[in-house]
Structures are given as structure tokens and as C-alpha cells.
Amino acid sequence: MDTMEFIADIEWGNALYQLVVFSLLIWVVSRWALKPLLGVMRKREQQVNDNLDNAEESRVEAEKYLEQQREELNNARQQAQEMMDNATKMSEQQSREIIDNAKAEGERLKEAAAADINREKEQALESVRDQVATLSVAIATKVIEKELDESEQEKLIDSYLKEVGDE
Template identity: 45%
Template sequence: MVTSNLVVGAGAGLTLNTGDILFQLVIFLILLALLRKYALGPVMGIMKQREEHIASEINASEAKHAEAKKLADEQRELLKQARTEAQSLVESAKKLGEKQKEDIILVARSEAERIKQSALKEIATEKEQAITALREQVASLSILIATKVIEKELNEKEQEKLIHDYIKEVGEGR
């Protein structure tokens, strides 16, 4: 090894050993190359893998977030459609109920009208039967009176008595 002394300042008395410096520099460079090859290379590879892994995790997380947001939007839309369908079903049921109510009322009214007409016909028939029966009674009573009048010639008092008796008979016959 070659050593040379270099004076750095006038009166400083410091001398530099360039041979030692050069040797240390070469050793440092060799050490740096070895560190770079065996320590720094694998560490940088691990760091690169770690960086790639984190980047892929972030990308996957963003994709899952986007997918979750999309699914949430779809769920909201489906819920909105379900509410709309439910509203439609309720409205349809209300309309059907109203129509059935109106139909029932119409049927009830027509049935009531039919019963009323039937009752009126029955009343008219009963009335006609009563009038016919009354006419028959009046006719038979008239014949009875006429036969009694013919059998016996009446004076005014007997005629009045006969009329009163007839009226009593008619009243009791009812």
C-alpha cells in the first residue's frame, strides 16, 4: 500500500493518509455492492411485492365498493317497484271492493223492487178476491131481501125494520 501524506492547512498539522482513504472507499463500495445485491435487492423486491399487493387490494376494495353500491341501487329500485306494485294492488282491491259493493246494492235494490211488485200483485189479487166475495154476499143478500119483500108486502115501518136487520146481518157477517 502506498501512503502519502497531504498537508491540509498551514499550521494545522493534520495529515491525510490517502491510501487508507482509498482502501476504505473501495471496501465501502464493495460492501455497498454486496448490500445492494443480497440485502437491498430482496428488500426492494419484498417492498415491490407489498406495494403490488396493497394496490391490488385497493383495486379489489374499490371494485367491491362499486359492486355494493350497484347492488344497493338495484335493491332501492326493486323496493320502489315493490311499493308501486303494492300500491297498485291496494288501489285495484279498493276498486274491486267498490264495484262489488255497487253490484250488491243493485242486486238488493232489484230484489227489493221485485218483492215490492210481488206484494203489490198479491195485494191487488186479495183485493179483487175480497171485492168478488163482497159482491157475491151483496147479491145473495139482495136476493134474500127481494124474496122476503115479495113474500110479504111491507109497509114503511116493516121496510125500515127489514133494512136495519139487513145492515146488522151484513155487519155480523164481516
């Protein structure tokens, strides 16, 4: 009987009330707080994952670009080097050509001058020889006019003629 009384004294109403309140609380909290919150948390997780993936992609892309740039830079450097080499070679060739040309020109000028000099010398000698011949003829004429008689003259002319004929 005591046990029965004890059981009957328990506030069963409270127990019922607590069950109802707590169940209601779970429902309310899950309906208006936890479900939307879980959605946002999942979305955030998704976003973070996406961002991480994107970052990874960007990193790979950036590395690719960097590699490309490096290659292009190398190419450009190589080209510049080539161009410089070509320019040096060309200038060397040109200077050599110029020097060769100049040498050839000088040689030619020297030869021309030498030829001129020779020709002038020849001409001078020629004229000297002519004049000497004329003068000697004149002198000879003067001398001969004085000393030669008719016969002698004849002989001389003959010898001259002979000489001319021999030639």
C-alpha cells in the same frame, strides 16, 4: 524528494483496505438486505395498487346494486299502489252491486206485496159481492114470495129473461 516522502507516508494500505471493505459492504448489503427488501416493497406496492383497484371495483358494483335495489323498491311500491287501487275499485264496485241488488230486491218485494194486496182485495171484494148477491137474492126471494101473484111472477120472469137475453 519531500513530495515523494509525503506520498510514501500516506497510508496506502488503509486506502486499499477501505476500498475492499466498502466494496464488500456494498455487495453484502445489496445481496442480503436491499434485494429482498426491494422485492417486498415492490410486492407491497403491487398489493396496495391491487387493493385500490379492488376497492374501486367493489364501489362500482355496490353502486350498481344500490341502483338495482332502488329500482326494485320503486317497482314494489308501484305494485303495492296498484294493488291498493285495484282493491279499492273492486270494493267500490262490489258495494255498488250489493246496493243495487238490495234495491232491486226491495223493489221486487214491494211489487210482490202490492200484487198480493191487490189480489186479496179483489178476492175480498169478490166474496163480498157474492154474498151480497146471495143475500139480496134471498131477501128478494122473501119479499117477492109475499107480494107477487101468478101473473106478476110471469112478468118478472120475462123481464129477467129479457135482461139475460140482452146481455
